[in-house]
Amino acid sequence: MSYSYVSHLECPKCQAVLEVTEVQQLCACGSPLLVRYDLEKVKEHVSKESIGRRPTSLWRYHELLPVSAKENIVTLGEGWTPLEKMPQLGKHYQLSNLYIKDEGIIPTGSFKTRGASVGISKAKELGVKQLAMPTNGNAGAAWALYAAKANIKATIVMPVDAPAITRKEVFISGGDLHLVDGLISDAGKIVGKLVADKGVYDASTLKEPYRIEGKKTMGYEIVEQFGWNVPDVILYPTGGGVGIIGIYKALKEMQELGWISDNKLPRLVAVQAEGCSPIVEAWKNGETESAFFENSETCAFGINVPKALGDFLVLESLYHTNGCAIAVSETELLTAQKLVAELEGNFICPEGAATFAAAEKLRKEGWIKEEEVVVCLNTGAGIKYPETVELANIPTLQPGEFIER
Amino acid sequence: MSYSYVSHLECPKCQAVLEVTEVQQLCACGSPLLVRYDLEKVKEHVSKESIGRRPTSLWRYHELLPVSAKENIVTLGEGWTPLEKMPQLGKHYQLSNLYIKDEGIIPTGSFKTRGASVGISKAKELGVKQLAMPTNGNAGAAWALYAAKANIKATIVMPVDAPAITRKEVFISGGDLHLVDGLISDAGKIVGKLVADKGVYDASTLKEPYRIEGKKTMGYEIVEQFGWNVPDVILYPTGGGVGIIGIYKALKEMQELGWISDNKLPRLVAVQAEGCSPIVEAWKNGETESAFFENSETCAFGINVPKALGDFLVLESLYHTNGCAIAVSETELLTAQKLVAELEGNFICPEGAATFAAAEKLRKEGWIKEEEVVVCLNTGAGIKYPETVELANIPTLQPGEFIER
Numbered sequence: 001m002s003y004s005y006v007s008h009l010e011c012p013k014c015q016a017v018l019e020v021t022e023v024q025q026l027c028a029c030g031s032p033l034l035v036r037y038d039l040e041k042v043k044e045h046v047s048k049e050s051i052g053r054r055p056t057s058l059w060r061y062h063e064l065l066p067v068s069a070k071e072n073i074v075t076l077g078e079g080w081t082p083l084e085k086m087p088q089l090g091k092h093y094q095l096s097n098l099y100i101k102d103e104g105i106i107p108t109g110s111f112k113t114r115g116a117s118v119g120i121s122k123a124k125e126l127g128v129k130q131l132a133m134p135t136n137g138n139a140g141a142a143w144a145l146y147a148a149k150a151n152i153k154a155t156i157v158m159p160v161d162a163p164a165i166t167r168k169e170v171f172i173s174g175g176d177l178h179l180v181d182g183l184i185s186d187a188g189k190i191v192g193k194l195v196a197d198k199g200v201y202d203a204s205t206l207k208e209p210y211r212i213e214g215k216k217t218m219g220y221e222i223v224e225q226f227g228w229n230v231p232d233v234i235l236y237p238t239g240g241g242v243g244i245i246g247i248y249k250a251l252k253e254m255q256e257l258g259w260i261s262d263n264k265l266p267r268l269v270a271v272q273a274e275g276c277s278p279i280v281e282a283w284k285n286g287e288t289e290s291a292f293f294e295n296s297e298t299c300a301f302g303i304n305v306p307k308a309l310g311d312f313l314v315l316e317s318l319y320h321t322n323g324c325a326i327a328v329s330e331t332e333l334l335t336a337q338k339l340v341a342e343l344e345g346n347f348i349c350p351e352g353a354a355t356f357a358a359a360e361k362l363r364k365e366g367w368i369k370e371e372e373v374v375v376c377l378n379t380g381a382g383i384k385y386p387e388t389v390e391l392a393n394i395p396t397l398q399p400g401e402f403i404e405r
Numbered sequence: 406m407s408y409s410y411v412s413h414l415e416c417p418k419c420q421a422v423l424e425v426t427e428v429q430q431l432c433a434c435g436s437p438l439l440v441r442y443d444l445e446k447v448k449e450h451v452s453k454e455s456i457g458r459r460p461t462s463l464w465r466y467h468e469l470l471p472v473s474a475k476e477n478i479v480t481l482g483e484g485w486t487p488l489e490k491m492p493q494l495g496k497h498y499q500l501s502n503l504y505i506k507d508e509g510i511i512p513t514g515s516f517k518t519r520g521a522s523v524g525i526s527k528a529k530e531l532g533v534k535q536l537a538m539p540t541n542g543n544a545g546a547a548w549a550l551y552a553a554k555a556n557i558k559a560t561i562v563m564p565v566d567a568p569a570i571t572r573k574e575v576f577i578s579g580g581d582l583h584l585v586d587g588l589i590s591d592a593g594k595i596v597g598k599l600v601a602d603k604g605v606y607d608a609s610t611l612k613e614p615y616r617i618e619g620k621k622t623m624g625y626e627i628v629e630q631f632g633w634n635v636p637d638v639i640l641y642p643t644g645g646g647v648g649i650i651g652i653y654k655a656l657k658e659m660q661e662l663g664w665i666s667d668n669k670l671p672r673l674v675a676v677q678a679e680g681c682s683p684i685v686e687a688w689k690n691g692e693t694e695s696a697f698f699e700n701s702e703t704c705a706f707g708i709n710v711p712k713a714l715g716d717f718l719v720l721e722s723l724y725h726t727n728g729c730a731i732a733v734s735e736t737e738l739l740t741a742q743k744l745v746a747e748l749e750g751n752f753i754c755p756e757g758a759a760t761f762a763a764a765e766k767l768r769k770e771g772w773i774k775e776e777e778v779v780v781c782l783n784t785g786a787g788i789k790y791p792e793t794v795e796l797a798n799i800p801t802l803q804p805g806e807f808i809e810r
Contacts, residue, residue: 056461056485076750077487077510080461084482088554105482105512108752109788149493149750155808160801168794172746172787182804193807341577345481345554347513382577383514383789389573396565399587402598403560 005041006066009033009209012313020066023126025207032206032310034249035066035213039256048228048259056080058114058217064253065118066213072125074150076107078117079217083225083375088343093360097373099231100346101222104381108142108169110302110349111218111243111379116142118214123201124150131155132194133203134187136239136301137166138380143203144175154203155194157187163301165384184305205240206309212246219250222375228259230266232372235358237351237379238270238279238325239303241314248317266375268323270314271358273298273333278307279314283325288312299330299388300350302379324367332357334388341382350388352378410446411471414438414614417718425471428531430612437611437715439654440471440618444661453633453664461485463519463622469658470523471618477530479555481512483522484622488630488780493748498765502778504636505751506627509786513547513574515707515754516623516648516784521547523619528606529555536560537599538608539592541644541706542571543785548608549580559608560599562592568706570789589710610645611714617651624655627780633664635671637777640763642756642784643675643684643730644708646719653722671780673728675719676763678703678738683712684719688730693717704735704793705755707784729772737762739793746787755793757783 009018013031018024020035027033046063054060058079067073082102090098103111120143123131132155133143140156147154155176158167170177180187188204195202202208223230230251236244248268254260270279276296282289293306308314318325328336337353340346348356355376362368382388397403414423418436423429425440432438451468459465463484472478487507495503508516525548528536537560538548545561552559560581563572575582585592593609600607607613628635635656641649653673659665675684681701687694698711713719723730733741742758745751753761760781767773787793802808 057487074750075489077489077507082462082482082512084480102482102512105510107487107507107510107750109514109786145746145750145752147750148747157802157808165788165791167796167799168791169752169788171796171799172743172752172794173750174747177799178808179799179801180804181801186804189804190802190807338577341550342553342579345479345512345550345552345578347550347574347577381514381786381788383570383574383786386570386573389577391572391576394572394576394582394584396584396586397562397595399585399591399594402595403562403583 001045003062003070004065004068005038005063006068007036007038010036023128023201024209025202033209035209037064039253043257051224058117058214061217061220066210067118067121067125069125072121074121074124074146075117078107078113080221081105083222086344089340092339092343093363094370095359095363095368095374096371098359099373099375101218101375101377102346103218103377103379104348108145109381109384110138110142111215112139112142114214114217115139115211115242116146116214119143119203119208119210120146120150120152122210123152128152128201131201131203132191134158134184134191135162136184136304137162138302138384141166141169144170144173147175148173155200157190159183159187163385205242212242212249215243215246216250218243218377219247220254223254223260230260230264231375232266233269233368233374234266234377235269235271235355235375236377237300237303237354238272238314239305239308241270241279241308241310243377243379244268244270244317245310245313248321265321268317268321269358269362270318270325271354272325272327273300273303273354274327274329276304276306277327279311280325280327282311282315283318288315300333300354302351303354326358326361328354328357328361336360337382337388346378347382348378349380349382349385352376352380406450408467408475409470409473410443410468411473412441412443415441428533428606429614430607438614440614442469444658448662456629463522463619466622466625471615472523472526472530474530477526479526479529479551480522483512483518485626486510488627491749494745494761497744497748498768499775500764500768500773500779501776503764504778504780506623506780506782507751508623508782508784509753513550514786514789515543515547516620517544517547519619519622520544520616520647521551521619524548524608524613524615525551525555525557527615528557533557533606536606536608537596539563539589539596540567541589541709542567543707543789546571546574549575549578552580553578560605562595564588564592568789610647617647617654620648620651621655623648623782624652625659628659628665635665635669636780637671638674638773638779639671639782640674640676640760640780641782642705642708642759643677643719644710644713646675646684646713646715648782648784649673649675649722650715650718653726670726673722673726674763674767675723675730676759677730677732678705678708678759679732679734681709681711682732684716685730685732687716687720688723693720705738705759707756708759731763731766733759733762733766741765742787742793751783752787753783754785754787754790757781757785
């Protein structure tokens with residue numbers, strides 16, 4: 001019985017095979033690397049039933065995660081986030097089986113935590129002492145906090161316009177925070193230079209292979225929470241796309257393990273903002289890669305990614321599952337954010353709200369049927385984005401005054 | 406087999422007995438009411454083992470909660486928050502078994518959610534259509550969001566100085582938000598007038614009996630997460646004191662159920678800020694009630710409560726468990742907040758940070774021994790209090806500039 005059945009790293013572009021026992025970044029061909037497991041051994045030693053009796057953290061799937069020794073796990077109690085039915089919003093949208101997978105209910109308040117917990121744990125196992133990453137905010141916050149716990153120095157570079165709270169998270173963890181008066185691509189260049197000059201570990205999106213593994217646990221959890229059944233549709237807000245790549249990878253692993261049927265996968269939907277929709281453009285044209293989206297802009301900061309390194313993997317997951325890509329406007333996503341709070345009590349982030357706006361549109365178009373089981377993935381807590389809520393007409397009373405009716 | 410074995414309401418001051426099937430507020434004698442259960446029937450029908458196989462929400466203890474019909478449950482997936490060991494901070498404090506119970510990892514990002522979920526569910530069961538409450542922020546946010554889900558109109562009155570994010574939470578839920586240019590006591594008077602004039606349900610702290618029941622689930626969870634064993638010490642940031650009253654109530658229920666030993670209870674510690682420490686003053690003098698604390702002030706806004714309605718219940722829990730009350734300074738709690746993030750990766754709220762500062766002091770005084778199992782209760786996520794973190798010396802680069810080493 002091994003703690004992990006991790007086997008090797010594989011390049012999805014050139015099929016190169018690399019060791020997991022050494023620090024690896026991108027493949028020599030420039031592609032991100034994927035982690036492979038000895039799934040036959042997992043089948044032999046692990047059952048769905050045994051997982052069901054384990055503690056409710058993402059580490060319940062440890063045989064399918066890349067960390068070999070339990071003592072290297074860096075955890076704050078992340079994972080097993082709520083999957084809740086939304087009857088009132090469902091009625092409004094004419095979707096009788098609408099669910100939220102709420103990734104706001106996790107340490108650091110965003111789904112980035114999954115990648116950070118697994119990525120930092122593996123970095124610790126590999127003996128990494130210093131890392132660097134560019135970020136639109138939430139990933140940097142999560143990686144800085146987990147790095148602090150692992151005694152790894154974290155250099156985090158984020159745009160001055162990134163959500164202000166994430167800056168505080170990096171700072172309080174003792175992270176080496178730098179701001180850049182530009183975009184995440186400018187931050188990326190600063191990190192690139194540091195990596196090239198100083199040999200620092202590059203924790204940029206998909207430039208280390210383990211973040212995907214953390215994100216894939218969302219796929220395992222959704223399926224386990226439905227009693228090891230797959231829903232019909234999963235909608236995912238897509239920036240860098242690591243989450244959708246991870247969920248797709250989890251589904252394929254579960255098929256190989258015989259944990260879910262070979263006959264049906266959920267249709268995966270990549271949701272983007274109209275102001276930054278490179279994947280939607282590529283999908284419409286049947287392309288296998290996306291083009292750089294010029295002058296991108298959206299209040300859903302986490303999905304403002306004009307060209308994702310893993311775009312080809314995102315598109316593959318859409319084509320292979322008969323999914324689609326769809327863009328929503330700023331008004332549509334902010335309307336959905338308000339409606340979710342008013343009808344269901346969840347204060348979600350604008351990225352998550354985009355998936356609800358998309359579900360409504362796809363239902364109206366008939367692409368989603370009324371009875372289908374639909375999961376909208378909310379990637380973070382609304383409390384991390386107070387600036388998306390504009391107060392209006394709030395009465396202020398003086399002591400001694402009363403509410404008039 | 407009943408969903409709940411709730412029996413009646415009891416006044417802890419005058420022993421009056423009241424019905425749970427009707428709306429109740431305070432006892433006629435002015436005391437808060439406590440919910441009682443038919444614990445003999447619970448003993449007969451529920452085992453610790455059966456609870457262990459249930460979904461991980463606070464509703465796993467439904468027989469010991471006041472809601473009679475499952476369909477009245479209003480849930481966002483709250484409870485079963487992480488209980489994690491803190492080895493590095495423990496080493497620093499010379500506490501070899503230091504734990505955090507992290508209530509930041511819950512819908513709305515604060516422990517107030519537990520009271521809101523149970524309180525709103527019971528209000529729904531009782532047919533309440535409108536409620537009102539004064540709040541220092543987090544409770545109002547939680548109650549407004551759960552009320553929205555339950556189709557109950559919520560009038561929330563909070564000081565203009567309450568944490569800004571909580572205002573947004575009430576607003577987005579469609580809550581009837583009012584600010585007051587004063588203190589929570591001024592907000593209380595406004596709510597009191599509305600209740601008196603319009604017969605609105607009064608959801609103020611301890612003025613409805615069910616919030617305690619939500620909070621008590623923290624006690625059940627801590628014990629269950631330790632394998633149905635009690636820790637030696639639980640430190641709790643004490644404002645209104647509902648949490649510590651609830652945890653104490655849970656411990657006594659578990660003793661009656663035979664789920665924990667009769668011989669040992671954890672020593673409960675009420676932690677306050679030096680700027681608002683009425684319970685500490687009362688405890689030092691062996692009093693059974695506290696006096697109003699004049700000119701109170703602390704950055705830990707949630708524990709700025711100069712006179713708690715349930716002070717006598719808080720003090721009873723301290724005396725009965727051989728616990729204590731202790732005050733920490735603003736510097737001590739902010740130092741602890743930073744240290745927790747740097748050493749353990751948790752970004753906690755200032756109220757939660759106060760409990761770590763208190764643990765350090767009590768260890769130094771010898772009141773806590775090195776090997777004792779100590780639980781610090783963090784009542785909320787640090788991301789709800791960005792203003793407590795002051796940034797300093799953050800370099801800002803222009804695109805094309807690089808980090809110099």
